[in-house]
Amino acid sequence: MSTDFYTSSIIPYAGIIIKICRAYTDSQEDFEDFYQEACLQIWKSREAFQEKSKWSTWIYRVTLNVCLTLSKKNKNKPYPSDSFTESSENNHAFENEDLNLLYDAIKKLSEVDRAIILLHLEENPYKEIAAIIGTSANNIAVRINRIKKQLKELLDGKIN
Template sequence: MDKELEHSFVTQLEHNQNIVHKVCRIYTNDQDSHNDLFQEITIQLWKAYPKFRGDSKLSTWMYRVALNTAITLYRKSKRRINTQNYDSVVFKIKTNDYDDTEEQQLKLMYKAIKQLNDIEKALVFLYLEDKNYTEISETLGISEVNARVKMNRIKTKLRTILNP
């Protein structure tokens, strides 16, 4: 592999790794699963990185790859995420310790979000990341109108879950 490409990838991943951590947080229930999913998403990002053309922002592309990987693995494993061993490329990525103490007040919200279906989870995640509906529709491959309608329905659904 091209060392310049590898360096660029590692730098971008280190800079944007919170995107991956946040996706992992929504689709996993424990630290081991979180770590496994993080590794799997990193592998998929690395495989796809040479094909990234820059048609969208790198962060939008990373969200799309991360969400698609998480959803695919989630569906395949029926709530248990299995990862593949990938020994041919070893990255030396400085990972930030993922500190969820600042997210403790969101515990109930995460619990409610986990009850949503895969697409609803992805949409809420992007909404909570302050993505506008144009970015949400690009990332999820749906129309902007559809994203707005779905988000309104999800808000109602979450209110019902949180306030039975």
């Protein structure tokens, strides 16, 4: 991967990649693997980008696909007993306890619902979320309302 590509096309969108990878991993090691693979796949697929959507939309799509694929491969992999919250204290990515709780709750959602709420939290319009997920904007609106209720229940119970 060229330094120019990484600097101009990945670093400005690193926040997107980080948030998605964090929502699909339970350890720092897995996070680093997912992040690295997402960056590699973005680089490999750059020629396939047809500019029919924004570059950030492409980043979301590629990163989500990587995370979903790696999550399926890792399903049978035993995770350490440490939660991501505990291991994140060392990398300072989650110093805010409320953010830790939110990510713990998001991890309880289905894979698709995780993707939808992450896109919503990034303030993407329903139409763009629908394009990334492959459904209608109306469906996204309904799902976001359901996801918010589910997250509220999880957070009110402080996640179990």
